[in-house]
Amino acid sequence: MAESPEGSLTPAQFEILQLLWEAERGLSAAEIWEAIRENRDVSRTTISNLVDRLEKRNWLVRSKEDGVFRYVPSIDREVAEGKLAAEFVGDFFNGSAANIVLSLLGSNQISTTELQRLKAILNESKSRKK
Incomplete structure (x- = not known):
């Protein structure tokens, strides 16, 4: 069984989770970045770092699909x-x-x-x- 998510979320981290809850099969970090930058200026590195932290704290689950890591929320x-x-x-x-x-x-x-x-x-x- 997966571990429970650790800690709280920043508004930017919650924004990422909201995108992923709407995505049917998860998103790559690049797809997350593209979706967020439609509304505000943010670097790809910033999004990659946020996604990485969310995964390390068990808010996200990563799987490899066609050579690309896709992320889905670990929690409803x-x-x-x-x-x-x-x-x-x-x-x-x-x-x-x-x-x-x-x-x-x-x-x-x-x-x-x-x-x-x-x-x-x-x-x-x-x-x-x-």
């Missing part, structure tokens, strides 16, 4: 987002999910649609716990 998007959210809440909101929601409500960062979605999620969670 939902699991990764949950891990990152838990770390964020722990680091900045004393481990309280309620505190982060209250902060968002107080800053008007949650739309009516998102509030309805949160209510539905809470109701579903309550039903599962009964």
Whole structure:
């Protein structure tokens, strides 16, 4: 069984994972670089270094296909987002999910649609716990 990913992610590393979650058969470092440089100026070396670090920390799995290394995430998007959210809440909101929601409500960062979605999620969670 593969080891769990280590550490947290920078926004640039998370951007790489987002690309890979969307790719059906993974991407090479060059393909990752090409996709990212469409939106911002970044060197190929920078992307290669980020990919290498992600692989060493078990966020990515590498396989060789037709002489090219292809990378895929070692973890599902939902699991990764949950891990990152838990770390964020722990680091900045004393481990309280309620505190982060209250902060968002107080800053008007949650739309009516998102509030309805949160209510539905809470109701579903309550039903599962009964």
